Amino acid sequence: MKQPKNFIIISPHFPENFSTFAVCLRERGFNTLGIADIAYDQLSDTLKNALTEYYRVDDMNDYDQMYRAVAFFAHKYGRIDRIESHNEHWLELDAQLRTDFNVVGYNLTDLEPIKKKSSMKKQFRMLDLPVAEGRVFSDEEDAFFLAEELGYPVIVKPDSGVGAGDTYKIKSPDELTKLFNENDMTNDFIMEEFIPGDVVTFDGLCDQEGQIVFYSSLDYNIAVLETVENDSDMYFYLPREIPEDLIEMGSKIVEGFQVKERFFHFEFFRTYPNSELLPLEVNMRPPGGPTIDMFNYVNEFNIFAEYANIVKENQFKAPINRLYNCAYISRKANKIFNYTHDNEAIRQKLGESLVGIQSIPDIFSTILGTEGYIVRCPELEELFDHINYISQRQEAVS
Structure with missing residues (x-):
């Protein structure tokens, strides 16, 4: 070529x-x-x-x-x-x-298999992978029929959409009525059963032949939907150790969707209580926010340069060492809580483990907070200690 x-x-x-x-x-x-x-x-x-x-x-x-x-x-x-x-x-x-x-x-x-969630679900089934039950509904009457069939709570989201925008957790018929009364539901929406579990990801980069040349994963403390619904703080982290079942299922999806010369960001549920993986959706792009930079902080390489190497000569040249676990911790300016430790105290406490503190643009602040803290440590226990220190807060005295 x-x-x-x-x-x-x-x-x-x-x-x-x-x-x-x-x-x-x-x-x-x-x-x-x-x-x-x-x-x-x-x-x-x-x-x-x-x-x-x-x-x-x-x-x-x-x-x-x-x-x-x-x-x-x-x-x-x-x-x-x-x-x-x-x-x-x-x-x-x-x-x-x-x-x-x-x-x-x-x-x-x-585009259709990688843009529409209903088509992704169809492709997952063709790959003999388990999926959350659900489908696109045609109108309000069909939505109520489907919700009764699936059982409340249900998740309603655009069949073709980005991120957690316009995604709703519906807990009752009254909430479903309110959804239709207060929102434009003329576009295609998909309804799925609610899956108790944690969201994990399989992220990485493929070469021109579709071989995975780098992979990583994200673990979240709470789902992005919950962050938006409750205006919560959140953190997510890239672990040094990636579970084998996640690598296996993620690799099967890469092959099945024929990903070539692209970043990918696949989302899964790690279900309660049996800890099984359930694919949720595929995104043929890098993960959002600071995650692509966090690839670099974990491995001490330059993922942007390696992408350019793949495009130019189909070679990923950097060693993949996974030296650190790396976390992003959000904090939001709100009236209910004050954070216990200010930025100067955080810098003093964390030292070299603190990669940086970011001010987040308003367009991303609903999810990523008004300030974001990137931390890395070789050991997970130390990482969680730092997360707890940054997140600690007390009720404001009135």
């Missing part, structure tokens, strides 16, 4: 840490061609220096503008070899552009 040279990055500035993709691709000789809807002056200096050229559109949802931007780059630089955003929001846009410009990667005909 001829080595690619022209790599179009859709929305290269967002999220901010993804700008490193442009840096590493440029370092490996690619023409890095950015397209987004913000002014060039609003790009970071790091990103400006990493882009060969930038094309601003007024509206990224206007496909004609996006098509013209890609056509401009194709006219100026020659054949476009890759188009990628690494962002689920632009999954369909990326595929449409690849289809129209005959670019390697997911095109429009590939």
Whole structure:
């Protein structure tokens, strides 16, 4: 295969840490061609220096503008070899552009099994994997019929959606009535039985032949849905040791969904009380928030550079050492609780175990908090001690 040279990055500035993709691709000789809807002056200096050229559109949802931007780059630089955003929001846009410009990667005909949760469920069954019972419902009457069949509580969410947005835990017929009265339910929604258990993930990167070259996992203290519902603090962590059953099932899904030259982020339930794995959904992108950076903190490598190596020459060159367990701990500014320890005390207590403290943009704060703390330790016991120290809080005195 001829080595690619022209790599179009859709929305290269967002999220901010993804700008490193442009840096590493440029370092490996690619023409890095950015397209987004913000002014060039609003790009970071790091990103400006990493882009060969930038094309601003007024509206990224206007496909004609996006098509013209890609056509401009194709006219100026020659054949476009890759188009990628690494962002689920632009999954369909990326595929449409690849289809129209005959670019390697997911095109429009590939999307349904990786975009619709009902299609993912069908594919899981074809792979002989267990799934939560449920289906897309047609209208309110059908929703009530299905809820009675599954038994309350049930989970209702868009068949095609991103993250925990518009996801509801419905505990009774009254709550289901309220859902229909207060929300636009005209798009396709899927209803599933509620599965008691913890959410775990299998995340990683595949090479051009579909071989997994790196994998990791996330464990959450509470489900993202609960974080949104209750405005809770949360933490998640990357363990050094990955369970064998998770590797086995995750690898089977990678093969079954034919993942190639892509990051992946698969979600599972680890059920109560028998600790069995149940696949929930697939996402053909890196995990969100700071997780992709946490890959680096665990292994002391540069995952962005290794992705560029895969695209350029299909080689993952860094050793995978898994030196640390790494956690992200959120804290939210709210009126009910005060945190026991301020940032200075946390810095003094944790020392080198504290990788950094981040201020979180409002768009992510519902899940990731207003401040986020990244911590790493070789031993899980010490990691949990640090998590508890950061999370400790007391009721405010009125």
